[in-house]
Amino acid sequence: xxxxxxxxxxxxxxxxxxxxxxxxxxxxxxxxxxxxxxxxxxxxxxxxxxxxxxxxxxxxxxxxxxxxxxxxxxxxxxxxxxxxxxxxxxxxxxxxxxxxxxxxxxxxxxx
Amino acid sequence: xxxxxxxxxxxxxxxxxxxxxxxxxxxxxxxxxxxxxxxxxxxxxxxxxxxxxxxxxxxxxxxxxxxxxxxxxxxxxxxxxxxxxxxxxxxxxxxxxxxxxxxxxxxxxxxxxxx
Numbered sequence: 001x002x003x004x005x006x007x008x009x010x011x012x013x014x015x016x017x018x019x020x021x022x023x024x025x026x027x028x029x030x031x032x033x034x035x036x037x038x039x040x041x042x043x044x045x046x047x048x049x050x051x052x053x054x055x056x057x058x059x060x061x062x063x064x065x066x067x068x069x070x071x072x073x074x075x076x077x078x079x080x081x082x083x084x085x086x087x088x089x090x091x092x093x094x095x096x097x098x099x100x101x102x103x104x105x106x107x108x109x110x111x
Numbered sequence: 112x113x114x115x116x117x118x119x120x121x122x123x124x125x126x127x128x129x130x131x132x133x134x135x136x137x138x139x140x141x142x143x144x145x146x147x148x149x150x151x152x153x154x155x156x157x158x159x160x161x162x163x164x165x166x167x168x169x170x171x172x173x174x175x176x177x178x179x180x181x182x183x184x185x186x187x188x189x190x191x192x193x194x195x196x197x198x199x200x201x202x203x204x205x206x207x208x209x210x211x212x213x214x215x216x217x218x219x220x221x222x223x224x225x226x
Contacts, residue, residue: 004153031210032210034214034215043115043218043219043220044154044202044217045217046215046216049214087154097142097159097206098144098156098159098167099154099156099215101153101154101155103151104153
């Protein structure tokens with residue numbers, strides 16, 4: 001069974017204080033690893049898809065990386081508007097293409 | 112920017128009553144998903160459609176939940192009878208294809224409270 005573990009559960013940063021979120025996964029053949037941002041009371045917002053070990057993608061202050069066992073979401077010089085829950089999900093090959101999500105990391109960025 | 116539409120945004124219902132949620136995916140998206148998200152947890156797949164056909168409903172509690180996508184466009188998820196443990200956010204998502212090459216776009220969800 002596919003499993004995703006995210007750490008830490010919660011993270012509090014000061015504005016400008018860079019850090020990383022971790023996503024460890026176990027899947028029978030990874031087709032893709034997805035990162036989403038979720039604001040309170042809203043649906044997840046797509047950030048990145050990574051397909052193979054060594055791949056990296058960037059968007060503004062966010063950078064996602066992938067190894068064979070885990071993914072990191074690096075946040076450089078965060079701002080208060082980056083406060084949200086960040087969800088990681090994995091997808092196994094096949095037409096039944098469900099995403100298996102972790103429980104997320106709640107990020108709070110303060111002034 | 113195209114969005115996945117869901118209604119209602121909030122629903123309060125009494126235990127044992129019936130409740131229904133509606134989803135309109137992004138135009139042209141063949142794959143549609145219903146996920147359930149309990150507070151503090153990640154979303155879990157309930158059912159996946161490819162056009163009008165069910166691809167995966169292995170996690171759908173079929174004794175009380177049903178889902179349909181009759182013309183391969185919009186979809187309805189129904190719960191009858193509702194139980195206290197069904198209180199959660201119900202999220203609809205769609206993608207261009209089953210691989211989700213461009214990511215899955217989620218709607219804003221329906222927050223269900225069963226009392």
